[in-house]
Amino acid sequence: xxxxxxxxxxxxxxxxxxxxxxxxxxxxxxxxxxxxxxxxxxxxxxxxxxxxxxxxxxxxxxxxxxxxxxxxxxxxxxxxxxxxxxxxxxxxxxxxxxxxxxxxxxxxxxxxxxxxxxxxxxxxxxxxxxxxxxxxxxxxxxxxxxxxxxxxxxxxxxxxxxxxxxxxxxxxxxxxxxxxxxxxxxxxxxxxxxxxxxxxxxxxxxxxxxxxxxxxxxxxxxxxxxxxxxxxxxxxxxxxxxxxxxxxxxxxxxxxxxxxx
Numbered sequence: 001x002x003x004x005x006x007x008x009x010x011x012x013x014x015x016x017x018x019x020x021x022x023x024x025x026x027x028x029x030x031x032x033x034x035x036x037x038x039x040x041x042x043x044x045x046x047x048x049x050x051x052x053x054x055x056x057x058x059x060x061x062x063x064x065x066x067x068x069x070x071x072x073x074x075x076x077x078x079x080x081x082x083x084x085x086x087x088x089x090x091x092x093x094x095x096x097x098x099x100x101x102x103x104x105x106x107x108x109x110x111x112x113x114x115x116x117x118x119x120x121x122x123x124x125x126x127x128x129x130x131x132x133x134x135x136x137x138x139x140x141x142x143x144x145x146x147x148x149x150x151x152x153x154x155x156x157x158x159x160x161x162x163x164x165x166x167x168x169x170x171x172x173x174x175x176x177x178x179x180x181x182x183x184x185x186x187x188x189x190x191x192x193x194x195x196x197x198x199x200x201x202x203x204x205x206x207x208x209x210x211x212x213x214x215x216x217x218x219x220x221x222x223x224x225x226x227x228x229x230x231x232x233x234x235x236x237x238x239x240x241x242x243x244x245x246x247x248x249x250x251x252x253x254x255x256x257x258x259x260x261x
Contacts, residue, residue: 002035002038010050013047018135019135026210037066064136068134068135073110073151073152073153074113074155076111080255089122090122095200099201100199101130101200102203104188108139108148109146109185112183120179132184133186146179147173150173191211191219197225199226200231202226202227205235205239208235229260232257232258233257233258235257244257
């Protein structure tokens with residue numbers, strides 16, 4: 001039975017195995033998402049589904065990918081990436097010739113590789129630091145491989161695709177080694193692990209959709225402390241921070257929030 005006791009047991013099992021704490025996520029939405037999986041699998045309880053998935057590495061990896069919503073693409077929301085290129089990064093480069101950038105919740109790696117392409121074109125002779133982190137180990141492995149399908153590169157210009165990618169396996173595209181070498185990948189739990197600091201730019205986009213409001217506020221407060229004065233947080237197109245002033249930020253542009261100088 002998918003009752004409260006079953007849900008509590010499922011959360012405990014998940015946290016023990018993966019460090020994912022569902023108490024920090026919106027319960028109705030997560031129950032609905034996972035309940036759909038349980039029903040499709042023809043099982044009667046959350047715990048039965050978990051125990052069955054945990055028996056098979058590939059099945060469990062697919063479950064975690066579904067749970068953590070690993071959907072991404074290069075230059076996602078191109079108009080916002082355009083603002084990053086024309087307004088945000090030039091402003092940051094005025095204060096620091098070498099930027100410290102964090103793609104938090106990097107998913108399949110499309111976001112940090114997009115950043116690496118931008119930085120290579122804007123400052124071809126400068127080695128910036130681009131940290132890319134995610135909770136999901138399997139997704140990080142895919143990000144490190146750097147091989148993508150046509151849907152994941154659909155917002156890429158043809159010039160950039162030809163310059164920075166090599167076609168492989170007929171219909172896939174592999175990131176060239178000079179771009180791959182710009183990224184430092186790391187497993188990190190945004191809701192649990194300690195943050196580094198001293199970042200000029202943090203991107204956390206399309207990550208917090210199922211977080212509770214309390215978890216979001218704590219996350220954005222932690223990002224604030226992780227930014228340098230003048231540093232900027234870039235969030236997703238549906239994730240405007242309505243209480244940004246209360247958290248200490250100023251608005252640089254819509255969806256870009258700055259820690260004051």
